Amino acid sequence: MIVRARDWDASRWIEIEIRDGMLERIDECDRPRDGGEDEVFVAPAFWDIQTNGRWGHSFSSPDVTVDQVVSIIRAQRGLGAARICPTLITAPVDDTLHGLRTVAEACDSHPDVDRMVVGVHLEGPFLSDQNGYKGTHPADAMRDPDWSLFERFQEASGGRVILMTLAPERPGSAEFIRKAVASGVTVSVGHTAVDRDSLSEAVEAGATLSTHLGNGIAAELPRHPNPIWLQAAEDRLYASLIADGHHLDREVLRVLARAKGWHRLILVSDAGWLAGLPAGNYGAWDVDPSGKIVLAGTPYLAGSTQGLETGLRILDEVEPSFPRPLLDTVTVNPARLLNQPAPRLAVGEPADLTLLRRPAPGRLMLEKTCVGGEWFERSV
The missing domain is CATH 2.30.40.10 (Urease, subunit C, domain 1)
Structure with a gap:
């Protein structure tokens, strides 16, 4: 060939x-x-370190099947991605354990799927339960960082949890971050009302990423300081961004990209369980013709329907830099963040x-x- x-x-x-x-x-x-x-x-195929599901199926669902996991992961190939992090959001513990075991079984039984999965991303349950910051994550399933619970999650995944998003203001976060990083897990801050001291403590403990910076946050904030500016200014943190045309205005995308610099910038799809489905109402969720997913009757975004191609196209529009370093945001940078060999x-x-x-x-x-x-x- x-x-x-x-x-x-x-x-x-x-x-x-x-x-x-x-x-x-x-x-x-x-x-x-x-x-x-x-x-x-x-160029090397893409890495997507935050994708939640497709075609009405979520990795976090209590009834997700191995066949569904396999189909979702294989579908990423048509979206440009060869390496992904199946992402599980906050859910009841038993649902999370089921999702992790199902992803593990899919990997164990299908070598091509196992090869594509860099590791699992747990986005929760140690997040802020405050309105706005929690996004569409269920507050009643959130809790303070718990190492014994994380060990149960890691065991269920077959040791595949590689990335963990948490809110550093939760009690016990710093100690949890130190243990996680020592075990080889990359820790990110997200869905957080973090203040200066809590953020500094988290970074000193080993946190290295801001999850979808500018999203998972309250609609109204103090001018300064606030969690967006604090994270944007923290040079020790990478930032992942959802550049789907809905989650961040183009001006905000440009500012955050310039604040972090190309070497600390990662694009993610944050594709939700409704990705790949037509516009319409899906119970508690609405997908409008532009592809935006919201909690019905609210402005709260609930993931994306777009792949990384859309994000690259929009970022290239606001900060032209093709092919590199633009393509580094979906190849070299996520690999470096996760301590993996960079694709080349x-x-x-x-x-x-x-x-x-x-x-x-x-x-x-x-x-x-x-x-x-x-x-x-x-x-x-």
Whole structure:
């Protein structure tokens, strides 16, 4: 299998030979004469460290099945992603344990799924239960950090929990963060009304990320200080952002991107359980024609319906920087955050690739994705 495209890391055209799911040969080549006006770029496939479900199924559901987990994870290939963190939100303990065991069983029984799952992201239950900060997470299932409970979660997942989001103002957070980081888990702050002291204590304990900065927060805040500015100004924290056109205004996206800098910026889809479904009412939830999901009758956002392609396109519109460092936000940066080898185009690396066109800033388009040497057409 031969691929010819522009190298994401240089101006040159390259020819890549793929064999047995690996990159066997990479040579410089001439630009194809029939390449058209829009040049094709080749880059590593995306990493999405926060995706919650699809097609009406959630990883947090008390009745999610192995087949549903497998289908959701495999669907990411049509969205450009080869590595993901299935994300479980706050839920009753038994529901979380069921979701973790089901993800573990899906990985254990399907090698391709296991290969795609970097690890599990637990977004809760140690979050703020205050209105606004809790978002659509159920307050009655939230609690203070509890290491013994986390150990139950980790055991249920087969040791796969790699990322944990919590609210640092919860009692016992700093000690929990130290234990989690020592065990190899990356800790993020999110859904939090954190103040300066609590944030500093969390970062000193080892927290390294802000989860969907600018969201999961009250609608009205003091001008300053407030949790957004405190986290944006903390240089020891990466920030994940949901750039789906709904969660952050373009001006806010630009400001937060500039505050964190490209090397600390990570795009996430935060795709919810309604992703992939048509607009309409789904009980307590509404999906409008633009794809925005809200708790019915409220302005509270409940995840996204968009993939990382949308986020890259919008970020590229407000801060043009294609191909790099724009694409680092869904490749190198999340890998570095999770202490994983950074994806790259090199002989001997897995054949996890994306082909992209970008005729102008804000017009980036995913063409297709190669995962483990197998190609998948773009889907929505």
